[in-house]
Amino acid sequence: MVGSRQYPDEPSGPFPSPPTTFEDREGRSIEIRAPAAFADDALDDVVEMYVEFDPTDRAQGIPPTGEDRIRNWLETIAEDSVTVVAFHDGDAIGHAMLVPDSDDPDAIAEKSDIEWELAIFVLQAYQQAGIGTVLLENLLGHATDLGIRRVWLTVERWNNPAIALYERVGFESTGTESFEQEMAILLDN
Amino acid sequence: MNVLLGLGGSDESVKTLRRTIDRTKEVGDDLTVVIVDKPESKRSQDETHDLAVEHLDEAGLDDATVETLEGDPGSALVDYAEQGEFDELVIGGGTLSPMGKIQLGPITEFVLLNAPTTVKLVR
Numbered sequence: 001m002v003g004s005r006q007y008p009d010e011p012s013g014p015f016p017s018p019p020t021t022f023e024d025r026e027g028r029s030i031e032i033r034a035p036a037a038f039a040d041d042a043l044d045d046v047v048e049m050y051v052e053f054d055p056t057d058r059a060q061g062i063p064p065t066g067e068d069r070i071r072n073w074l075e076t077i078a079e080d081s082v083t084v085v086a087f088h089d090g091d092a093i094g095h096a097m098l099v100p101d102s103d104d105p106d107a108i109a110e111k112s113d114i115e116w117e118l119a120i121f122v123l124q125a126y127q128q129a130g131i132g133t134v135l136l137e138n139l140l141g142h143a144t145d146l147g148i149r150r151v152w153l154t155v156e157r158w159n160n161p162a163i164a165l166y167e168r169v170g171f172e173s174t175g176t177e178s179f180e181q182e183m184a185i186l187l188d189n
Numbered sequence: 190m191n192v193l194l195g196l197g198g199s200d201e202s203v204k205t206l207r208r209t210i211d212r213t214k215e216v217g218d219d220l221t222v223v224i225v226d227k228p229e230s231k232r233s234q235d236e237t238h239d240l241a242v243e244h245l246d247e248a249g250l251d252d253a254t255v256e257t258l259e260g261d262p263g264s265a266l267v268d269y270a271e272q273g274e275f276d277e278l279v280i281g282g283g284t285l286s287p288m289g290k291i292q293l294g295p296i297t298e299f300v301l302l303n304a305p306t307t308v309k310l311v312r
Contacts, residue, residue, distance in 0.1 A: 059290065060286075060290035060291045060292065061289065061290060061291040062288065062289050062290055073289055076289070077288065077289065097288075099287045099288045100287065101287055103287075117286055117287045117288045117290075118288075119288050119290070154286065154290060154292060177295075178293055178294055178295040178297065178298040179293050179298055180290075180292055
């Protein structure tokens with residue numbers, strides 16, 4: 001089941017796969033992991049991260065504010081999501097995930113046939129240090145390993161740093177835009 | 190207050206209709222409902238029209254005007270608002286993506302930027 005969204009003709013990749021550890025531009029050791037079961041293994045860490053997240057950096061209503069609303073949001077999307085988490089000193093400081101366009105379990109089983117929406121957040125104190133790029137590349141590498149091909153996102157169209165980051169890894173504009181710019185990438189399987 | 194409600198035909202439209210009817214009854218506003226021509230919608234213009242009439246009748250607001258508009262939805266809605274004496278234009282306030290992001294489409298953007306009245310987005 002593929003929708004009407006426009007994907008690039010040329011696939012992008014290869015991308016690195018988690019786990020990986022690297023030093024960010026501030027000299028901090030950052031570890032990127034893909035929890036096997038997000039709900040059991042990493043949800044609490046990620047909830048804690050979003051509780052610390054500065055609401056001025058929210059995009060299109062997410063993440064919500066307040067621990068209960070954050071937990072509710074993540075629990076709603078966690079089950080079928082593909083997630084990677086960045087840790088520093090044991091604390092989650094970055095989170096990137098894909099959520100399927102479909103809620104039909106049979107469709108979700110065929111990961112290559114459906115489209116996946118991407119979102120990525122990095123805690124304010126860890127921005128501008130190259131973590132977002134590595135986190136994004138590892139999410140796309142992990143997705144490729146799982147057989148996912150079509151990934152899309154929307155970004156507020158005045159958010160030029162984010163758009164530049166997405167373009168750098170291979171996202172292209174789909175031509176659909178209002179307040180949000182829609183972008184899509186085709187992964188190389 | 191003289192309120193103009195614009196509907197497209199999505200599930201969000203139905204929610205917007207219900208909320209606006211509730212509010213109209215509560216404060217005694219005058220309500221006009223117009224259904225725009227949005228071919229990609231779940232419901233046809235006629236279906237949405239009948240739905241609106243039905244909901245208004247049930248609410249005892251059978252004196253409200255209900256009309257269908259031809260042409261580009263945003264432009265038709267703003268034109269209609271300009272020609273009447275409306276204090277407020279009400280439209281649906283966006284859809285949620287699978288991730289939970291609020292998305293405002295091109296019609297919403299056009300209406301927000303071009304409407305001569307206050308615009309209310311219903312969530």
